Amino acid sequence: MLITNAVLPDDREVDVRIEDGRIAAVEPSLDGVADIDADGKRLFPGAIDVHVHFRQPGFSHKETWETGSKSAAAGGVTTVVDQPNTDPATTDGEGFDRKAELAAASYVDYGINGGVTADWSPEELFERPLFALGEVFLADSTGEMGIDADLFANAVERAGAHDTTVTVHAEDATLFDESVKDMPAVGAGTDANADLWSAFRTPEAEQAAVERAIEVAGDTGTDVHIAHTSTPEGITAAKDGDATCEVTTHHLFLSRDDLEELGTHGRMNPPLRDEERRRDVYEAVADGTVDMIATDHAPHTLDEKDAGIWEAPSGVPGVETMLPLLLEEARQDRFSYERVRDLIAANPAETFGLARKGRIEEGYDADLVLFDPAEATEIDAETLHTKCEWTPFAGLPGVFPELTMVRGEVVYQEGEFGDAVGRNVREHGGQ
Ligand SMILES: NC(=O)N[C@@H](CC(=O)O)C(=O)O
Ligand SMILES: [Zn+2]
Numbered sequence: 001m002l003i004t005n006a007v008l009p010d011d012r013e014v015d016v017r018i019e020d021g022r023i024a025a026v027e028p029s030l031d032g033v034a035d036i037d038a039d040g041k042r043l044f045p046g047a048i049d050v051h052v053h054f055r056q057p058g059f060s061h062k063e064t065w066e067t068g069s070k071s072a073a074a075g076g077v078t079t080v081v082d083q084p085n086t087d088p089a090t091t092d093g094e095g096f097d098r099k100a101e102l103a104a105a106s107y108v109d110y111g112i113n114g115g116v117t118a119d120w121s122p123e124e125l126f127e128r129p130l131f132a133l134g135e136v137f138l139a140d141s142t143g144e145m146g147i148d149a150d151l152f153a154n155a156v157e158r159a160g161a162h163d164t165t166v167t168v169h170a171e172d173a174t175l176f177d178e179s180v181k182d183m184p185a186v187g188a189g190t191d192a193n194a195d196l197w198s199a200f201r202t203p204e205a206e207q208a209a210v211e212r213a214i215e216v217a218g219d220t221g222t223d224v225h226i227a228h229t230s231t232p233e234g235i236t237a238a239k240d241g242d243a244t245c246e247v248t249t250h251h252l253f254l255s256r257d258d259l260e261e262l263g264t265h266g267r268m269n270p271p272l273r274d275e276e277r278r279r280d281v282y283e284a285v286a287d288g289t290v291d292m293i294a295t296d297h298a299p300h301t302l303d304e305k306d307a308g309i310w311e312a313p314s315g316v317p318g319v320e321t322m323l324p325l326l327l328e329e330a331r332q333d334r335f336s337y338e339r340v341r342d343l344i345a346a347n348p349a350e351t352f353g354l355a356r357k358g359r360i361e362e363g364y365d366a367d368l369v370l371f372d373p374a375e376a377t378e379i380d381a382e383t384l385h386t387k388c389e390w391t392p393f394a395g396l397p398g399v400f401p402e403l404t405m406v407r408g409e410v411v412y413q414e415g416e417f418g419d420a421v422g423r424n425v426r427e428h429g430g431q
């Protein structure tokens, strides 16, 4: 296959040859008849979202591997990493195998993380093609998988022995502000006083948990990745401690100011922060301090979300809107295209050892996204593919892909889907 006249993130204009699912050549000009004439549009490496919850097994009314991975493909995400808070939880061999069977329906490549609970079976997990350990919950979130300090220390040590990274949900519940629970919680859904959630799950709780995770890992040499850092304090603690960290698109673009409109639809863990902190987080993403963007795609139905602030489930969808929102930042000259490439492809690939993903270079997997950099559309839940049928980003502009390819196979093109070609990235030469 030959793609001609494509513009790469570094502004080079090239032709790209694809053979057996891999990039065979990237040159200013290649011989042959074009299968796809990019006509000066941008060609990007497919995004790698290391934090999604595709909800199967157990919660297929919220999302399935089919709907979640279609949503990913339509948003230019070619690799996802699924988290363990399903039912059964991915905490032992059987749980892993059950998820692996279902994940075979994926349109995009995937990793499967293993979780830690009091009754987990670590050796069974490490025998399997595991992506990483995590997200390991230092406080309860959806699925109530919060663990204590001793179990965490034990998990970190075991992961290190197996050369496996530990991804951490870093909040310390002892630093949540319990006094907030005495305040009147009025309304439900978009009418709820959702700011209470942000007041309750404090920034201090994040910072303390990041520091603790790094301290524990320090004794073992285990690689630690901090999931969804939402405060400048959490990011600084992670980077000072030599951990990697991700920021979600909702913490990048939304703040407590948006909760008046979003209500409980904007409830997630960690919660939205004040506008000043959001700006500092944005700065740390823009200047390259933060390693990567991930979505923490955590769909719940509107029925479930339309409850009071203490009852509604935590989590928002996002896998389809991550790349479009970032490409809009590039279109507005707020981020360079190279920064976007690093945040969504090159850095996650490098951090998690995906040696053939994340770049458009000879020998790499042909995971590619083509888009018109001048074409922004308004984000609209009706056009998205997640089963939960809503988005916290409605109305924001996004630059959506025209075409998404996984290892040379077109999985999405202008509203149509190809075959479900996804496979486990840890089963194929470590990738
Ligand atoms: N982020 C959330 O608020 N919810 C996530 C779990 C998590 O990532 O903590 C979910 O699975 O619903
Ligand atoms: Zn989490």
Ligand SMILES: [Zn+2]
Binding pocket: 051, 053, 083, 135, 296, 298
């Ligand atoms: Zn999560």
